[in-house]
Amino acid sequence: MPKERNQEVWKYYKVDKSGIKRLRKECPRCKGSFLAEHKDRRHCGNCGYTEFKTKDQK
Numbered sequence: 361m362p363k364e365r366n367q368e369v370w371k372y373y374k375v376d377k378s379g380i381k382r383l384r385k386e387c388p389r390c391k392g393s394f395l396a397e398h399k400d401r402r403h404c405g406n407c408g409y410t411e412f413k414t415k416d417q418k
């Protein structure tokens with residue numbers, strides 16, 4: 361796997377004192393793709409999957 365690709369993946373993670381946090385959710389349809397964060401939903405640019413955020417989720 362090319363190094364450039366690994367660096368891309370790291371954009372979706374945040375490393376802090378407690379360890380690695382995932383910033384984005386993975387697409388349930390095409391695993392390995394991340395969902396783009398929107399104000400009220402998450403969207404997969406790969407397959408078009410959209411997940412709406414509910415009010416009780418932060």
Ligand SMILES: [Zn+2]
Binds near residue numbers: 388393408
């Ligand atoms: Zn997808």
